[in-house]
Amino acid sequence: MKHARILHNDVELDVTVNDQGDLVTAEGQTISEADVTWLSPIKEPGTIFALGLNYADHAAELAFEPPKEPLVFLKGANTLTGHKQNAYRPDNIEFQHYECELVAVIGKEGKNISRENAMDYISGYTICNDFAIRDYLENYYRPNLRVKSRDSLCPIGPWLIDKEDVGDISDLKLTTHVNGELTQEGTTKDIIFDVPFLVEYLSKIMTLKPGDLIATGTPKGLKDMQPGDKVVCTIEKIGSLETHIVSEETFYGDKY
Amino acid sequence: MSTNPIVKGKLVCVALNDQQQLQDLNATFNEAPYKSAPTQPVLYFKPHNTWNTDGASIEWQEETLVVGASLTVVFGEECCRTSAEDALKYVAGYTLMHDFSLPEKSYYRPDIKGKCLDGSAPIGAAVASASDVADPQTLTVVTQVNGETVGEQSVSDLHRGVAELISTISYIMTLQPGDAIAVGFPGNRHPVKQGDKVTSSIAGVTELTNVVEA
Numbered sequence: 001m002k003h004a005r006i007l008h009n010d011v012e013l014d015v016t017v018n019d020q021g022d023l024v025t026a027e028g029q030t031i032s033e034a035d036v037t038w039l040s041p042i043k044e045p046g047t048i049f050a051l052g053l054n055y056a057d058h059a060a061e062l063a064f065e066p067p068k069e070p071l072v073f074l075k076g077a078n079t080l081t082g083h084k085q086n087a088y089r090p091d092n093i094e095f096q097h098y099e100c101e102l103v104a105v106i107g108k109e110g111k112n113i114s115r116e117n118a119m120d121y122i123s124g125y126t127i128c129n130d131f132a133i134r135d136y137l138e139n140y141y142r143p144n145l146r147v148k149s150r151d152s153l154c155p156i157g158p159w160l161i162d163k164e165d166v167g168d169i170s171d172l173k174l175t176t177h178v179n180g181e182l183t184q185e186g187t188t189k190d191i192i193f194d195v196p197f198l199v200e201y202l203s204k205i206m207t208l209k210p211g212d213l214i215a216t217g218t219p220k221g222l223k224d225m226q227p228g229d230k231v232v233c234t235i236e237k238i239g240s241l242e243t244h245i246v247s248e249e250t251f252y253g254d255k256y
Numbered sequence: 257m258s259t260n261p262i263v264k265g266k267l268v269c270v271a272l273n274d275q276q277q278l279q280d281l282n283a284t285f286n287e288a289p290y291k292s293a294p295t296q297p298v299l300y301f302k303p304h305n306t307w308n309t310d311g312a313s314i315e316w317q318e319e320t321l322v323v324g325a326s327l328t329v330v331f332g333e334e335c336c337r338t339s340a341e342d343a344l345k346y347v348a349g350y351t352l353m354h355d356f357s358l359p360e361k362s363y364y365r366p367d368i369k370g371k372c373l374d375g376s377a378p379i380g381a382a383v384a385s386a387s388d389v390a391d392p393q394t395l396t397v398v399t400q401v402n403g404e405t406v407g408e409q410s411v412s413d414l415h416r417g418v419a420e421l422i423s424t425i426s427y428i429m430t431l432q433p434g435d436a437i438a439v440g441f442p443g444n445r446h447p448v449k450q451g452d453k454v455t456s457s458i459a460g461v462t463e464l465t466n467v468v469e470a
Contacts, residue, residue: 047303049368073366074301076266078429111374139290140272141366145299146428151336206372207305255336 002159002239003124005082007037014043017159038082041126041160042105046211048075048154049202050101050130052143054217055190061220070193070201073141075130075215076149083158084242088251089227090133090150096225098243099130099218100176100184100233102169104195105160106212111203118199121208124163127241128156128215129176129233131225152251154215155243166237169195173236174219178229186219260307260379262330262351264434267307267377269326269355269441270421271298272363273414277443289364297416297424298363302355302377302438308466310381314356315374316450316469321356323448324441325399325456325464327392327411328353329418330383335431343422346431349383350392352456352464353438360445379436384461392418399446399456407442407456414440 002017008031015023015031023031052071053059059066081087089096107123131153136146166172169188176184188194193201198214225231227247234240249256272278272294285293308314314321332348355377358370389395392411399407411418418439425437448454451470457463 047305047372071365072368074303074368074372076268076301076429078266078432136296138294138296139292140294140298140363141300142364143366144296145268145301146296149301149429151430202368205369206303207374209305252337 001165002161004041004157004159005039005043007039008035012039038084038158040080040082041157042080042211042213044211045077045080045213046209048077048079048213048215050075050148050215051193051198051217054192055186055219056192057186057190057220058218061222066192070198072202073143073148075154078151079149079154081152081155083155085152085155085244086246086251087131087152087155087243088246088248089225091248093133093135095134097132097134097222098176098184098225098231098233099132100174100235101128101130101215101218102172102174102188102235103128103156104214104216106208107210109207109209111207113199113203113208115196115200118196119163121199122163122195124160125166125169125238126156126160127233127235127238128154129231129241129243130154130215130218155241157241158239161238172238175234176221177232178223178225183223184219184221186221190219191216260309262379262383263307263436265432266429266435267302267438268425268436269300269302269438271300271441273297273416273440274409274443275413275415278415280443297421299425300366300371303372305374306372306377308375308378310378310464311466312375312378313467313469314376317358317373320359321448321468322359322445323399323454324355324445325397325407326353326355326438326441327395327397327458328379328436328438329392329422331431331435332433334433335422335426338423338426340419340423343419344386346422347386348433349385350389350395351380351383351462352397352458354378354454354456354464354466355438355441357445378464378466380462380464382462389461395458395461397456397458399454401446401448401452401454406446407444409440409442411439
């Protein structure tokens with residue numbers, strides 16, 4: 001089942017998405033996608049973990065040795081926005097790129113979870129686009145919050161899909177299209193530290209809780225983004241997440 | 257592990273904000289992997305599994321545990337892209353935070369192993385209303401372990417002050433009511449051992465006490 005959250009006539013609703021792509025409310029009412037604003041599918045996001053350099057090909061692209069231990073960083077919930085929403089390009093920067101990522105959603109609290117039992121703690125999956133602004137990288141807690149914790153720069157969705165509906169996640173194709181052109185292509189087969197490994201690794205450090213998210217990193221294929229660009233991140237068996245790039249001024253409006 | 261009634265959203269901590277510490281590490285920061293001193297505030301999150309309260313005991317980690325205390329600003333209003341001049345208007349009040357962690361050996365990569373331990377971020381005890389604190393720059397955080405003073409950090413000795421930090425951070429991320437920023441810790445984090453009682457205080461504002469689990 002696909003679970004989404006939407007804004008419809010100014011009301012936040014939890015809906016499911018059927019095979020025709022219609023949104024169905026808890027009362028069974030069907031709503032057309034055209035009439036809604038998509039929200040982040042995670043109602044109360046907990047800790048947002050993200051992985052750096054977790055695809056061997058991407059690490060090589062950035063001229064890094066593949067890490068021997070996961071490179072984990074945290075993101076604030078201010079970064080999350082829904083499907084078909086705006087994300088902004090900061091003023092006066094040279095290079096902002098998308099990162100299409102498989103996100104595993106924690107469904108059950110646990111500490112010291114073994115790799116063997118790890119999947120029992122996952123409720124499902126979604127997609128995120130973990131944008132990065134390379135101009136802002138500094139060698140302190142890299143990648144730092146200035147790069148990775150900006151408003152709107154982690155679109156997520158369109159929905160959370162139950163893990164049973166996806167099955168094996170060890171070879172899912174990922175693609176990113178910018179304005180219709182294929183710019184990133186990879187498979188989860190190239191993930192260095194997989195979901196069961198990460199659940200074991202993180203839960204050895206800290207308690208994982210429902211609503212915690214693990215964004216598992218991105219394959220190679222970086223490209224700069226500009227206002228006006230439409231970016232679509234697709235993961236096989238999960239869906240496609242669309243994002244519209246706008247300027248900082250457009251994004252913040254009166255607050256700019 | 258207990259939740260905390262003060263912090264609801266993001267708990268942002270500022271590392272490397274002690275002027276003396278920055279001076280002491282300057283040579284190190286010009287070498288690999290850093291290559292140059294930080295030009296921006298060095299920030300980290302303490303995620304929700306770390307949040308804890310005054311009086312809570314802190315889980316022992318079978319390794320060296322260190323503690324630092326910081327003045328902590330709690331937001332009362334949404335704060336997005338504010339100037340330093342206007343920054344304090346968004347503050348609901350001031351409190352304290354203890355950051356229990358593994359020793360800070362490197363600042364190169366996010367320190368998930370060191371900083372994300374369950375219950376390692378007690379916040380409290382009380383929040384002093386912003387209207388009762390004329391100028392947060394005049395405050396001093398004193399930390400005692402088993403009654404002996406081990407740390408004293410004047411906010412005015414921080415490399416970046418409270419209003420400047422709020423402004424800079426509010427241009428990275430919109431801060432919401434219930435978000436908090438721990439503005440700076442003494443450069444020398446103090447080692448603690450099982451059974452130690454750690455008390456930090458800001459005169460006239462609040463006091464925070466935690467005991468390391470025996």
